[in-house]
Amino acid sequence: MAKSDSPMLLQGTLDLLVLHAIQRGALHGYAIAQTIHLLSDQALKVEEGSLYPALYRLELDGAVSAHWGVSENNRKAKYYEITKRGKKLLAAQQETWSRLSLAVQRVLARQP
Amino acid sequence: MRRLFLRLRRRRSMERDVEAELAFHRDMAAAQGNPTPMGNTTVVKEQARDLWRFTFFENLWRDVVYGVRSLRRSPALVLTALLSLGLGIGINTAIFSLAVEFLFSQPSVTNPGSVVLLILGGNSHANPEVVDFVRSSGLFQAVVGENEETFINWNDGAETRQIFAVQLTKNYFSALGVPIADGRGILPQDTDEAVVLSNRFWRSHLRGDPAVVGRAIRLDGRPYTVVGILPADYRSLIGLGFSPDVYVPPYIEGTRLAIYARLRPGATIGEARAGLLTVARRLDQLMPGPFPYARECRIAAVGGLDRLRSETGEEGSQILGLFFLVLQVVVGLVLLIACLNVASLLLARGSARRRELATRLSLGAGRGRLFQQLFSESLLLSLMGTVLGLALRQALAAALDRFRPPLPLPIHLHLTMDFRITVYAILLTSFAAIASGLLPAWRSIRQTISPDLRPESKLRMQRVMVVAQIALSLVVLTAAFLFLRNLWRSNAISPGFDVRHTLRADVNLPPAAYKDDLRKRAYVALSLQALAGLPGIQAAAAARIIPFTDNTSYGSELTLTDTGRKVPVEFAWNAVSPDYFRAMGIPIVRGRTFLPGSLAGSDDTAARPVIVNRTFAQRYLADREPLGRSFVWGRNQTPSRIVGVVEGTKTMSIGERDRPQVYEDLSRIDNDRTRLQFVLRSATPPAMQLQAVHAALRRVDPDAGLQVETMYSSIGLAFLPSQVGAALLGGIGVLGLILAIIGLYGVMVYSVSRRTREIGVRLALGADRRDITFMIVAGAAKLVLIGSAAGLLCAFYLVKPLAMFLVPGLRPSDPISFLAVAALLAITGLAAAWGPARRAASVDPMTSLRYE
Numbered sequence: 001m002a003k004s005d006s007p008m009l010l011q012g013t014l015d016l017l018v019l020h021a022i023q024r025g026a027l028h029g030y031a032i033a034q035t036i037h038l039l040s041d042q043a044l045k046v047e048e049g050s051l052y053p054a055l056y057r058l059e060l061d062g063a064v065s066a067h068w069g070v071s072e073n074n075r076k077a078k079y080y081e082i083t084k085r086g087k088k089l090l091a092a093q094q095e096t097w098s099r100l101s102l103a104v105q106r107v108l109a110r111q112p
Numbered sequence: 113m114r115r116l117f118l119r120l121r122r123r124r125s126m127e128r129d130v131e132a133e134l135a136f137h138r139d140m141a142a143a144q145g146n147p148t149p150m151g152n153t154t155v156v157k158e159q160a161r162d163l164w165r166f167t168f169f170e171n172l173w174r175d176v177v178y179g180v181r182s183l184r185r186s187p188a189l190v191l192t193a194l195l196s197l198g199l200g201i202g203i204n205t206a207i208f209s210l211a212v213e214f215l216f217s218q219p220s221v222t223n224p225g226s227v228v229l230l231i232l233g234g235n236s237h238a239n240p241e242v243v244d245f246v247r248s249s250g251l252f253q254a255v256v257g258e259n260e261e262t263f264i265n266w267n268d269g270a271e272t273r274q275i276f277a278v279q280l281t282k283n284y285f286s287a288l289g290v291p292i293a294d295g296r297g298i299l300p301q302d303t304d305e306a307v308v309l310s311n312r313f314w315r316s317h318l319r320g321d322p323a324v325v326g327r328a329i330r331l332d333g334r335p336y337t338v339v340g341i342l343p344a345d346y347r348s349l350i351g352l353g354f355s356p357d358v359y360v361p362p363y364i365e366g367t368r369l370a371i372y373a374r375l376r377p378g379a380t381i382g383e384a385r386a387g388l389l390t391v392a393r394r395l396d397q398l399m400p401g402p403f404p405y406a407r408e409c410r411i412a413a414v415g416g417l418d419r420l421r422s423e424t425g426e427e428g429s430q431i432l433g434l435f436f437l438v439l440q441v442v443v444g445l446v447l448l449i450a451c452l453n454v455a456s457l458l459l460a461r462g463s464a465r466r467r468e469l470a471t472r473l474s475l476g477a478g479r480g481r482l483f484q485q486l487f488s489e490s491l492l493l494s495l496m497g498t499v500l501g502l503a504l505r506q507a508l509a510a511a512l513d514r515f516r517p518p519l520p521l522p523i524h525l526h527l528t529m530d531f532r533i534t535v536y537a538i539l540l541t542s543f544a545a546i547a548s549g550l551l552p553a554w555r556s557i558r559q560t561i562s563p564d565l566r567p568e569s570k571l572r573m574q575r576v577m578v579v580a581q582i583a584l585s586l587v588v589l590t591a592a593f594l595f596l597r598n599l600w601r602s603n604a605i606s607p608g609f610d611v612r613h614t615l616r617a618d619v620n621l622p623p624a625a626y627k628d629d630l631r632k633r634a635y636v637a638l639s640l641q642a643l644a645g646l647p648g649i650q651a652a653a654a655a656r657i658i659p660f661t662d663n664t665s666y667g668s669e670l671t672l673t674d675t676g677r678k679v680p681v682e683f684a685w686n687a688v689s690p691d692y693f694r695a696m697g698i699p700i701v702r703g704r705t706f707l708p709g710s711l712a713g714s715d716d717t718a719a720r721p722v723i724v725n726r727t728f729a730q731r732y733l734a735d736r737e738p739l740g741r742s743f744v745w746g747r748n749q750t751p752s753r754i755v756g757v758v759e760g761t762k763t764m765s766i767g768e769r770d771r772p773q774v775y776e777d778l779s780r781i782d783n784d785r786t787r788l789q790f791v792l793r794s795a796t797p798p799a800m801q802l803q804a805v806h807a808a809l810r811r812v813d814p815d816a817g818l819q820v821e822t823m824y825s826s827i828g829l830a831f832l833p834s835q836v837g838a839a840l841l842g843g844i845g846v847l848g849l850i851l852a853i854i855g856l857y858g859v860m861v862y863s864v865s866r867r868t869r870e871i872g873v874r875l876a877l878g879a880d881r882r883d884i885t886f887m888i889v890a891g892a893a894k895l896v897l898i899g900s901a902a903g904l905l906c907a908f909y910l911v912k913p914l915a916m917f918l919v920p921g922l923r924p925s926d927p928i929s930f931l932a933v934a935a936l937l938a939i940t941g942l943a944a945a946w947g948p949a950r951r952a953a954s955v956d957p958m959t960s961l962r963y964e
């Protein structure tokens with residue numbers, strides 16, 4: 001079903017990034033993609049093909065809630081807001097991620 | 113749960129939402145100079161759709177619609193399939209309803225869990241004063257009494273007939289909360305002439321007259337006011353379909369009542385039992401009697417399996433439970449046969465649709481999706497079959513509702529539709545869908561994927577199915593045939609005495625007043641005199657034991673006085689008055705009965721006269737003429753001399769082997785018991801004599817416990833199990849056979865149509881038409897033969913547990929049953945093959961070669 005080669009890692013990471021992007025307030029999909037893009041110093045580009053499925057999944061899991069609102073340029077847009085459950089998920093994933101990246105860095109820093 | 117809710121909420125707007133959102137995204141990106149790549153929007157939409165996973169059901173719905181359309185084009189298939197599944201599922205739900213009714217039904221009272229049956233002194237019934245006493249003890253929230261074994265005479269203005277009545281205390285309806293369809297229950301302030309009618313009596317005897325409540329009907333010559341009518345689905349406390357005609361306050365003085373009570377809220381059965389024991393002890397002080405009430409106090413539940421246990425005993429309830437289990441298994445096999453029918457039809461159809469499936473596959477349909485579509489057709493068929501089956505169940509229930517079994521008891525089964533049956537029907541539907549659809553769907557797809565598979569393999573699969581069907585139906589038929597043989601056997605077995613023209617009185621003398629043997633003898637003499645004087649009574653006799661109600665066996669050694677030989681013996685013993693054999697209709701083979709005139713005895717005093725049955729004479733005295741021979745046995749030193757030889761009777765059960773029997777003269781034995789029985793031979797129908805006999809015995813001793821019933825009602829129930837078993841299993845067996853034959857016929861027709869070309873070639877090459885017929889019939893015979901062999905093997909092991917339901921002497925492994933059933937199958941199977949074979953032989957070579 002999923003078209004990605006390593007969906008688990010990507011999906012997990014993307015979830016983390018999305019949750020992080022909206023923790024300060026509700027954003028619409030495009031703004032989320034932009035936020036991630038900018039915060040990564042334009043290193044990461046989030047395709048809508050992976051962004052929206054991730055958002056829908058998070059919504060079904062109850063980590064974000066969605067509602068239609070009006071965007072900054074006066075258009076109807078769907079806004080995603082982090083929920084309590086999402087905040088917990090974010091904290092947990094952040095923790096896992098930092099441990100993982102630290103471990104990876106440690107491994108790469110030393111010669112075998 | 114939450115996810116499901118979200119899905120439900122979002123599903124409809126989802127597609128539109130995603131579209132709008134993506135459009136917004138694109139526009140934003142375009143406006144800002146497209147810093148993000150586009151990606152594949154279709155994938156997003158499909159993934160979103162998959163997330164809201166209702167696609168499965170939506171596809172299913174589409175498949176069902178498609179299935180309806182394509183099934184409409186093959187009405188013959190649909191008809192056969194629906195008939196098979198409808199019969200199979202109908203009989204399954206009907207048997208299941210019957211089992212639920214028998215094993216798990218609750219009586220129609222409010223909160224049946226808190227209603228209990230009280231048993232004092234080991235007796236199911238007690239005097240009315242006892243009922244009042246238990247009530248006044250305050251141990252229970254309410255205490256009611258009822259006697260369900262009574263007749264009352266109902267006069268409809270022209271004719272008087274006996275109907276079944278229940279006598280009950282006036283608080284019965286209010287205390288138990290019995291539902292009333294029209295009017296009200298009997299209330300404590302009502303007069304003694306108030307009656308509540310059963311719905312059935314009201315409908316069948318009063319033509320469902322809506323204005324009957326408030327009017328009077330004549331019962332036992334007195335006008336009774338009808339106060340209410342029970343609902344049609346009323347279930348009595350006794351259960352097992354027991355449904356008498358009318359409910360009245362006690363009208364026979366001193367009728368003993370079964371005591372039912374409602375537990376106080378929160379009270380447990382254990383607490384109530386302890387309390388009841390105290391009450392019984394006080395009762396024993398207050399009304400000291402021969403049978404202490406505190407001796408055996410029990411409290412039994414009134415619903416479901418607990419009631420069954422208390423009414424039929426532990427063993428009885430187990431046998432009944434197992435019987436329904438066997439029935440359920442057998443009808444399950446019948447359903448399996450039906451499913452195989454449908455499966456082989458679908459299989460045949462699958463090959464006809466190969467092109468369609470191949471096209472769809474090449475257009476990119478997933479195999480799973482295709483499988484789902486094929487499977488949904490069998491689901492559709494199963495669903496329709498279930499609807500048909502439930503209709504059949506309703507029809508059977510309605511027929512059973514009208515049917516009054518020819519029994520000495522008012523049994524009337526009311527099979528209602530409830531959630532248990534609905535759940536069971538749903539399970540059956542799924543089972544039928546899987547059993548009939550899984551294999552054909554899988555085969556069809558596999559065959560489409562690898563078309564190099566020879567079409568013969570499909571035919572082979574069908575043949576395997578027919579073999580399975582024949583094997584299954586052989587198992588079912590063997591079980592059915594066993595029960596039929598059981599019926600023949602037990603009907604052919606005579607109990608050895610007349611049950612149609614006799615009645616029986618069971619007397620319990622108060623032991624305190626009858627300590628003396630002389631008093632007992634005097635009672636017997638007086639009673640016999642009174643009974644013999646009744647109009648219509650041809651013979652009256654007393655006995656210690658009437659067969660099927662009681663039994664005394666001796667296993668000892670007797671010494672023949674003439675030869676001195678010692679013989680180990682085992683026999684059933686009885687002590688009877690001289691007229692016993694005439695009253696019971698037991699033929700005297702040789703010699704005579706005891707001589708009348710008790711005390712001094714006209715039989716000589718040097719020897720005690722005994723009468724033995726033929727089995728006794730043959731088994732133990734075969735060496736010489738039995739008449740006049742003497743023997744010593746037991747503790748008696750006085751020799752016993754044989755004065756007569758009689759035919760044997762059954763003693764405990766209808767299926768038992770012939771047993772040696774010894775009768776002694778009732779007036780000569782030391783009678784240590786206070787239980788006595790009388791048997792009466794009546795010129796008029798015995799049921800008409802019940803009241804007169806009761807009254808006559810009541811006059812002799814007003815204090816004696818009395819129970820008077822026709823001989824038929826006391827032993828008629830002994831025949832019931834074999835009749836019911838044979839009727840049920842016989843019907844099911846025939847159904848199974850028909851279904852299997854339909855299957856075989858279908859396969860033969862199909863295989864002939866597949867081989868039309870081959871047959872044409874054979875004919876063109878000079879084959880005789882008779883050879884063709886033979887070839888087809890031989891093909892069928894092979895299937896029947898293999899199926900029968902497999903079935904025999906299965907049946908041999910599967911019917912073994914049936915032994916417990918059969919009369920002794922009829923062994924389930926009896927080869928006759930197997931052979932008869934196999935022969936029946938072979939004959940019907942070949943008959944089914946005959947038609948298609950004839951059709952094959954009449955093929956015109958020219959047409960058939962152009963065929964295809």
